[in-house]
Amino acid sequence: MSGLTYCARAHVQRTFEQLMNVLPSQLKEKPQVILLAGGNTPFRNDTDRELPFRQESNFYYLSGCSVPGSFLLALYQPEQANTSTRLSVKLSIPKIELADLMWSVPPPTIEEAKLLFDVTDIAYSSELQFAIDSLLQSHPEAVFHTLPRNSPLFPTLSEEYTTTIVASETHTATDAYLLSSLHKTRLIKDENEVSMLRRANDISSRAHETVMRVLGNAVQGKILQGKGAGIDRPLLPGEWLIEKEAEAEATFVASCRREGAVHQAYLPIVAASKRAATLHYCCNDREFTWGPVKPHDHLNRDAFAHGSTPERQLEPQVLLIDAGCEWDCYSADITRTMPVGNGGKFTEKSKQIYSLVLEMQQQSMKTLRPGIHWDTIQLLCHHILVEGFLRLGLFKGSKDEIMRSGVSSAFFPHGVGHSLGMDVHDVPSASKPINNTTIPQDNIGHPSFYTYLRLRLPLAEGMVVTVEPGIYFHEHLLKAVEESEYVNRELLKDYREMGGVRIEDDILITSDGCENLTKVRSDVEWLESVCSGEI
Numbered sequence: 001m002s003g004l005t006y007c008a009r010a011h012v013q014r015t016f017e018q019l020m021n022v023l024p025s026q027l028k029e030k031p032q033v034i035l036l037a038g039g040n041t042p043f044r045n046d047t048d049r050e051l052p053f054r055q056e057s058n059f060y061y062l063s064g065c066s067v068p069g070s071f072l073l074a075l076y077q078p079e080q081a082n083t084s085t086r087l088s089v090k091l092s093i094p095k096i097e098l099a100d101l102m103w104s105v106p107p108p109t110i111e112e113a114k115l116l117f118d119v120t121d122i123a124y125s126s127e128l129q130f131a132i133d134s135l136l137q138s139h140p141e142a143v144f145h146t147l148p149r150n151s152p153l154f155p156t157l158s159e160e161y162t163t164t165i166v167a168s169e170t171h172t173a174t175d176a177y178l179l180s181s182l183h184k185t186r187l188i189k190d191e192n193e194v195s196m197l198r199r200a201n202d203i204s205s206r207a208h209e210t211v212m213r214v215l216g217n218a219v220q221g222k223i224l225q226g227k228g229a230g231i232d233r234p235l236l237p238g239e240w241l242i243e244k245e246a247e248a249e250a251t252f253v254a255s256c257r258r259e260g261a262v263h264q265a266y267l268p269i270v271a272a273s274k275r276a277a278t279l280h281y282c283c284n285d286r287e288f289t290w291g292p293v294k295p296h297d298h299l300n301r302d303a304f305a306h307g308s309t310p311e312r313q314l315e316p317q318v319l320l321i322d323a324g325c326e327w328d329c330y331s332a333d334i335t336r337t338m339p340v341g342n343g344g345k346f347t348e349k350s351k352q353i354y355s356l357v358l359e360m361q362q363q364s365m366k367t368l369r370p371g372i373h374w375d376t377i378q379l380l381c382h383h384i385l386v387e388g389f390l391r392l393g394l395f396k397g398s399k400d401e402i403m404r405s406g407v408s409s410a411f412f413p414h415g416v417g418h419s420l421g422m423d424v425h426d427v428p429s430a431s432k433p434i435n436n437t438t439i440p441q442d443n444i445g446h447p448s449f450y451t452y453l454r455l456r457l458p459l460a461e462g463m464v465v466t467v468e469p470g471i472y473f474h475e476h477l478l479k480a481v482e483e484s485e486y487v488n489r490e491l492l493k494d495y496r497e498m499g500g501v502r503i504e505d506d507i508l509i510t511s512d513g514c515e516n517l518t519k520v521r522s523d524v525e526w527l528e529s530v531c532s533g534e535i
Contacts, residue, residue, distance in 0.1 A: 006064030006328070007192050008118040011185070012089050015062065016076035018181040019145065027172065031077050031142040033135065034178065035162075036062065037155040038070040041104075050104060054263055056155055057422040058147060058182050060329045062089075065117055067107045069094040071128050071161075075135065075142075089119040092128045132161055141170050145178040183427035187419060188462035193330060194508060197420070197464055198517055200261070200332035201506055204324040205520035207255035208336045209530065211248050211321060216533030218242065218290050219344045245270040245284040248321060256325040265331035266424050268323035272340065276320035276499030277474035279414055288317055289341035316342035318350050320502060324424075331424050333466050334518050335504035336527075344532025346524065350498050353471050355524060356388040357501045360469035364416060368467070368507060368514040374455045378416050379445050381469045382408050394495070397486045406446030410481040411473070417466040418454035420506055426464075431455045459509045464517070468504030473497075 016032055023032075038059040042051040055066045063072050071092040079086075093107050100106035107113075113122045123131065135142065144165050147154040165173045189197065217223050223241045242248050249270045256264065271281040272288035319340045324332030337354060339346040346354060360381045367377060386402050389395035389411070395402055402408065418424075419431035432454055450456070455465060473496045482489050505518035521527070529535040 005192070006118055007190060008062060008064040009087065009089055009120070010190065012062050012074050013076075013087055015178075015182055015185045016074075016087070018185045019076075019177055020078070022177055022181060023143075027143050029078055030172075031075060031139040033076075033139075033142050033144045034062070034072065034074040035132070035144055035146055035157065035165075036072040037157045038063070038065065038072070039068060039155045041068040048103075052262065054326075055329060057329065058179070058186075059155070061182065061186055061422060063091055063117065063119065065091055065093070066329070067093050067113075069107075069125060071125055073128065073131055073135070075139070077139075088121065090121045090123065090131060091117055091119040092123055092125045092131070095124045095126060129161060133164065136164065136168060136171060141172075143172045143174065146173070146175045147179055148175045180429050183430035186421055186427045187430045188460060189421060189464055189508075190462070193421065194464070194517075196328050196330035197332070197506065197508075200265070200325055200327040200330055201334070201517040202519060203256055203259045203261050203327065204332040204334050205518055206259070207252045207323070207325070208321060208334060208520045210255040211242065211251050212336075212338055212527070212530045213533075214240065214242050214251055215290055215319075215338070215340060215531050216344055218533075219531070220533035222533065241290065243290055244287050245272055245275075245319075248319065249284045249323070252321065252323050261325035261327055263326040265324045265326045265333060268321065269335075270319070270321050270323070271499070272319045273315075273317040274473075274475075274497060274499040276318055276337065276501070277472040279470075279472075288319060289315070315497070316340075316347045316350070318346075318354075318499060318501060320500065322502065322504065324506075329422050331420060331422065331426075332518075333420055333424050333468075333504060333506060334520065335468055335502045336520060336522060337501045337503060338527055338531050340531070344530075344534075345528050347498075349495055350501070351524060352392055353495065353498065354501050354503075356385065356392075357469055357471050357503050358522060358524070359388065360384045360416075361467055361503050361505070361522075364467050364469065365505075365507060365514060365516065368459060368465075368509060369512060370461050370509060371458055373458045374417075374453070374465075375444070375450060377467075378449055378453060381412060381416050382445055382449050385412055385469075385471065393491050394488050395486050396488055402486045403445050405484070405486060406448040407481045407484050407486050409446065409448040409451070410477040411471050412469065413452065413472070413474075413477060414470065415450075415453035415455065417468050417504075417507075420464045420466050425454050428454065431457060433457065461509055461511050463509045465507050465509065466504050467507050468502055470500060470502035472500030472502075474500070 019032060020028055036059050039056045041053050044051055053068050073090040075088045077086045093113055096106040108116060110122055146157055165171055218241050223239060249268045252268060269281050270284040275281050317340050318337050320337045322335040324334045363384055364377050364380060385408050386399055419426040481487055503522050505516050508515045508517055
């Protein structure tokens with residue numbers, strides 16, 4: 001835990017209130033019950049070895065409990081109920097077994113759990129059925145809410161706990177309302193949640209900078225290539241040289257683990273050169289050139305004797321790292337694109353594109369405030385991209401015609417960001433409603449601008465979103481537009497090899513604007529100074 005009290009009961013209260021807003025009128029006056037199962041520890045095949053456990057997000061949101069095999073039983077009574085206790089939250093945890101003590105880390109005792117979790121009552125899981133039966137007897141006509149049953153997305157709630165509820169003639173069991181209500185509630189973060197998002201961002205920001213500084217040390221010759229002092233002594237972390245995407249990933253993850261972050265929020269994306277044009281590149285296994293590239297290095301494949309392969313690229317490149325850790329189940333999602341292979345400096349073309357993406361991001365963040373529809377930010381980014389490409393000569397013709405043509409979607413194909421919280425693409429049913437009726441109607445641009453948007457709402461105070469514009473030169477996407485009357489095909493050849501640029505920060509929407517939770521800088525001067533080892 002982070003050391004702060006996780007406000008589980010407040011989350012349960014807010015979720016019940018949201019439920020009351022969507023329930024049919026015939027159910028609203030009845031007692032409401034939430035019954036949830038937490039996740040169980042996964043195991044690696046044929047090893048009996050536990051895999052890292054991460055609690056299911058909705059269960060953690062309502063309980064603050066990361067103990068595998070736990071259950072939540074919460075009761076809410078409407079205002080009309082003649083009772084002094086309208087809310088109760090019961091957490092059930094496994095009892096310590098001898099095998100737990102021998103093989104793994106045991107769950108907490110009841111006494112320990114009472115100090116850890118913000119709930120009304122704590123008992124052992126073996127007592128859950130009795131608690132359900134008691135609730136059925138004491139609250140006739142209660143409505144039991146669960147997450148979608150028989151869904152692989154959520155922990156399975158055993159039939160032994162639901163059979164008596166479903167069979168009851170007076171009680172209602174439904175999975176139609178809870179998930180959407182939870183998503184709407186989770187969309188707005190409280191102070192405690194923001195503090196954990198800050199911590200995840202702080203750790204991840206330092207991890208991004210760690211990779212940059214290791215690259216900079218290599219450029220300065222402060223990391224010597226070689227096999228170390230002999231077969232008896234491997235290279236130590238301070239002597240590592242990042243020459244492969246996998247080595248950059250390992251450095252990032254090691255930095256997060258060193259600061260206590262158990263999980264990455266998602267598998268890191270580490271892509272150099274043309275591979276940076278693949279949005280969710282997953283291989284992270286190719287080499288790249290880290291240091292100064294001399295004029296004739298491309299003629300000399302022995303220029304880098306250590307680890308050289310015939311496939312090694314010696315052209316200046318960019319390295320895109322999209323990665324963030326979790327802190328107590330809350331995620332960071334940060335992307336930095338850094339120069340490699342040119343003494344830690346951007347080439348002229350890559351600096352042009354990087355600066356344009358940075359402008360897209362900075363102008364977006366200046367616009368963020370409650371009430372602004374996210375589609376407006378998406379459209380703004382396309383306006384800036386088109387204007388920038390016209391300045392560079394990559395586009396030609398009328399800006400208005402280019403906007404109407406949708407050709408810019410080939411270079412910026414994804415959404416400018418998404419909701420962020422416990423999950424990276426947080427609360428999808430709430431952040432992207434099926435009926436997007438509040439979309440701005442003036443100058444909405446081409447429909448392709450909005451195809452892959454994961455957020456389509458007016459912003460509200462307490463939301464946390466990513467702002468991650470990008471520009472890419474992906475061969476598959478370029479083929480669809482390179483013959484366009486608006487594209488300068490000859491000039492485009494000079495940019496095709498650079499891959500892509502994305503810059504992503506995590507942003508809290510405040511009462512009158514926004515706050516950037518991401519600390520690692522992204523301006524060109526600082527990036528080049530760090531990646532070249534000058535500072």
